[in-house]
Structure formats: C-alpha cells, structure tokens
Amino acid sequence: MLRFDNRLVRETPGEENPAPHSHQVLGALWSPVWPTPASNPRLVAYSREMAHELGLANDEITSWDWVAVLAGNALLPGMATYATCYGGHQFGSWARQLGDGRAIFLGEAVNGEGRRYELQLKGAGTTPYSRHADGRAVMRSSIREFLCSEAMHHLGVPTTRALSLVATGDAVVRDMFYDGHPVQEPGAIVCRVAPSFLRFGHFELPASRGDEDLLRRIVDFTLTRDFPEFADDGEERIARWFGEVCERTARLVVDWTRVGFVHGVMNTDNMSILGLTIDYGPYGWLEDFDPAWTPNTTDADGRRYCFARQPEIARWNLERLAEALSVVAAEASEVTSQLNRYNETYSREFQRVFAAKFGFSAWRESDSTLLERAFELMQAAEADMTLFFRHLADVDVGTPSVIALQEAFYDDERLAAHTEALAQWLHDWATRIRSQDEPAANRIARMNAVNPRYVLRNYLAQQAIERAENGDPHMIWELLDVLRHPYDDQPGRESFAARRPEWARHKAGCSMLSCSS
Ligand code: AMP
Numbered sequence: 001m002l003r004f005d006n007r008l009v010r011e012t013p014g015e016e017n018p019a020p021h022s023h024q025v026l027g028a029l030w031s032p033v034w035p036t037p038a039s040n041p042r043l044v045a046y047s048r049e050m051a052h053e054l055g056l057a058n059d060e061i062t063s064w065d066w067v068a069v070l071a072g073n074a075l076l077p078g079m080a081t082y083a084t085c086y087g088g089h090q091f092g093s094w095a096r097q098l099g100d101g102r103a104i105f106l107g108e109a110v111n112g113e114g115r116r117y118e119l120q121l122k123g124a125g126t127t128p129y130s131r132h133a134d135g136r137a138v139m140r141s142s143i144r145e146f147l148c149s150e151a152m153h154h155l156g157v158p159t160t161r162a163l164s165l166v167a168t169g170d171a172v173v174r175d176m177f178y179d180g181h182p183v184q185e186p187g188a189i190v191c192r193v194a195p196s197f198l199r200f201g202h203f204e205l206p207a208s209r210g211d212e213d214l215l216r217r218i219v220d221f222t223l224t225r226d227f228p229e230f231a232d233d234g235e236e237r238i239a240r241w242f243g244e245v246c247e248r249t250a251r252l253v254v255d256w257t258r259v260g261f262v263h264g265v266m267n268t269d270n271m272s273i274l275g276l277t278i279d280y281g282p283y284g285w286l287e288d289f290d291p292a293w294t295p296n297t298t299d300a301d302g303r304r305y306c307f308a309r310q311p312e313i314a315r316w317n318l319e320r321l322a323e324a325l326s327v328v329a330a331e332a333s334e335v336t337s338q339l340n341r342y343n344e345t346y347s348r349e350f351q352r353v354f355a356a357k358f359g360f361s362a363w364r365e366s367d368s369t370l371l372e373r374a375f376e377l378m379q380a381a382e383a384d385m386t387l388f389f390r391h392l393a394d395v396d397v398g399t400p401s402v403i404a405l406q407e408a409f410y411d412d413e414r415l416a417a418h419t420e421a422l423a424q425w426l427h428d429w430a431t432r433i434r435s436q437d438e439p440a441a442n443r444i445a446r447m448n449a450v451n452p453r454y455v456l457r458n459y460l461a462q463q464a465i466e467r468a469e470n471g472d473p474h475m476i477w478e479l480l481d482v483l484r485h486p487y488d489d490q491p492g493r494e495s496f497a498a499r500r501p502e503w504a505r506h507k508a509g510c511s512m513l514s515c516s517s
C-alpha cells in the first residue's frame, strides 16, 4: 500500500472556495480539483522501473484498482487532488496566469526508503487553469511524453518520469496544425512522477502580482521540502539556493546537448526548479546535425528554441527567475550575481562531457578548434549526430578512415564533397587521441558511456503512435525496452539505431510537430 504525505497542500495556501470554471487565482498556490472520469479506461503501457521505485509490484499496477486511479476514475486512501497556479514567459513575453490546465495532482507518495514523489495525471480533465481548453490530452502526445520521459531517465538525463499510459476511451478534438482541420483523436492520460513539479513560473506569477507574502511562502516551502540543504542558510538562503538552480539548469542543458535533444518549448513555465526536463511537447532529437533545427512548427520562424540556442535561452529563463526571487531576497544583487554560476557550470560541464564524447581523457584548451571543425563538418556533410559520435569510437586511430563513419551520413553527394576535409579532421583527431597514451579499450568505454547507440528517434515514436492508433501497442513496449539500455549494443535491434529513413525527413510528426496535444 502506497503511503501519501501531502505536504504541498498542508504547508502552502490553497483556494478556499474555488469556482468550477476557469478564473484568476489570487493568494493561493493551488486549487482543489477532481479528475473527470474516463469512460472506458485501458492500461496501454507502464514503466516497471518507476512502479518498482514506488514499491508497486507488476500485478498491483496492472490491477483494475490501480488502472482506475491512473485514469482519474478512483482515488486511493491518502491521496489529495489539486492543480497548481503558475505563470510564465512564453516565447519571450510575459503570459500572466497559466497553471495546471490539464494536470491534476494525486498527492505526494512516499516510498519504502522515504523518498517523496508527486504524482500527476496529465489529461484528466479541466481545472481552474484550463482557460478555453478541454483539460485532455491525445494519445499521440501522451505516447511521446511516456516514452521520452523513460528514455531520458535511462540516458541519465534529469527528467520527470512517467508511470503509466492509459487510453481513456474518449475522443478528443484537435486541429493538429491549426489550419482549420479539427479531427477526433483518441484521448489518453499519462501519470507523471517527480519529486517536485514546481516551475520557474510558480515564482514569477506572485512576483508579477506583487504578492510578496505568497511568494515568500512558496520559496520557504520549496526550500524546506525540495532543498533542505539551503533552508538554514539564514538571510542568504534564497541566493544560495538560486545558485544551485543555476547549476542544475546548466547541467541539464549540457546533457540535452550531449544526447541531441531539443525541448521545443523552453518557456519559463516549462522550466523545472529541480533542473529536470519537464513538459514533453513538440520536442525532437537532432538527426542530421543542424544547430538551427527546431521540431516546433510554431517556432519555425523565430527559432528561439532551436538546438543551438538552448543554452542561451536557459540563461534568459534563469534571469526571469532571478527577477522574481529578487522581490523577496535579502539583497537582490546577491541573487543576480549567482547567474554567473550558470555560465561557469555550463562551460565546465560542456568541456567535461564533450571531452568524453570525443574520447579525450581530459579537456585541453586547443580542443575547442577540433570541436568547432567537427561541428562544421557534421553539418556540411549532413551527419547523423547520434551515429557520428557512436561510430567515432570505431575509428582505428592508427589508420583513421572515414569508412568507419559512413553509416552516419545522409547524402552521398554531400559526403563526397567533404570526404577530404573529414579525413583531415580524423587525422588530427587521431593524433590528439594518440597523444593521450592510453589503452584503446579505456577510451572506447568512456565514449560509449556518453554517446548513446539508441535515442527516441522522431520517426520511431511516430511509427509507434500510428500503430497504437490502429490498435497495436507492441511498438510502444518494444521501444520502451530498447531504450532501457541506450548505451548497449543490442544485437537484433540494429534497426532502432539506424539513420532516419528518407520518407521521414519532412513528414509531420517526424520532423515537424505542433504544440497541439
Ligand atoms: P504547454 O504549452 O503544454 O506548456 O501549456 C501551456 C499552458 O496551457 C499550461 O497552462 C497548460 O496547462 C495549458 N494547456 C495546454 N493544453 C491544454 C488543454 N488541452 N487543456 C487545458 N489546458 C491546457
């Protein structure tokens, strides 16, 4: 039996008499709300790792009692249901109140080891924050969130988790590309799990309203529950804690860069205070190495959230958080001065992680040039990022040859045009590697531990979606399984590591995604 200990509702102000419809919520962090039952729920998939972390056995999570909970049709003793209030900067502009428009908390579960997990149903019906939307989620976006959460976890990238994927049996109407073609789609609910779902926007909203009292209470709450190591730091606790948030965010963005992940909607309401990847919407994985690539069609013109700009945008978002926290910090300048820690951590971690990706035992100043040339060539010759790095470990540093990397390239002509430059680069890289005087096996193990063989390629997720929508969920299960061991070679599963096929290059759902979900 899972134990619940609902600190957020106990220790922070909630709405006393919430109106049932959408409204502005003042002076409160959360509103009580109940999930809307699903008409015909069915468990499509679950994460056994997440279930076991919570102390749930396989036959427990698949039992009708639990499936009813995961569909929003029943509650277990001790659960509390609520939605939280936050704001955010969307695409660079202040968007005022947003809030959990379709995420409903089930409370805070505490496992056998005393670890705390907030549980949240995404797509379980409207809340006071739904504005004009339906509080529901479609199967395609739910499959994407479910699979990617777990894939990121196994890649070692900080992330919110996904416990389950339930089909509701109810249709949801969406106009996928906002072009006047709404269709009925199958609805679904993901049960998300994280130690804390607090976002930058939870702090920005009360700051923007001048509600210092509420802001102070939310800050003190997250300090005591989520960052107890800073709670006793007296006057300086807010600045020190913010410095930690800067560091975690820097590490997160380096990890995204390492695995070629593009979040797609880095609004401040989608930034976790714990430095987790949160809100999987129109995200994507870099295939051909194009730093300006964004999966989000809504962002196609501005490219604010493209791969290359993620580090700069994370810093911009932290600046907005710093402004909010400055309202209640003892000394505003002490908060803003912590922003340097973002840049310092980012540079240090980038060097450490990319040294490992390229096989260097430690970073040397002169490595920057080698990296820049590699990135230029990967783009010019259209190399698949994941395959390029993975196969770099296969190159014989005694007689380096482009042949070992051939599988990574999308276009024969573009490869031919750059083969000479690539060979020169490989020669310089091999010289750099040989200067380390280290057994090859050590270096290769180091590279393979940070260069995944398997990532959730956009077209693979899309194939799993199309099959599931036609009634066959097997590919979801198979992808979940392959992505459990992203750094291992898995004989017989080479096709999941292959280059994106040509048909998927410009296909909706594979390279282009909208925010409609
Ligand atoms: P997102 O773009 O998914 O980060 O969402 C931005 C805001 O819109 C958040 O406040 C969401 O809760 C809300 N939202 C998105 N989709 C829906 C929906 N179908 N129903 C209610 N609220 C939604």
Ligand code: MG
Residues within 6 Å of the ligand: 269, 270, 279
């Ligand atoms: Mg969001």
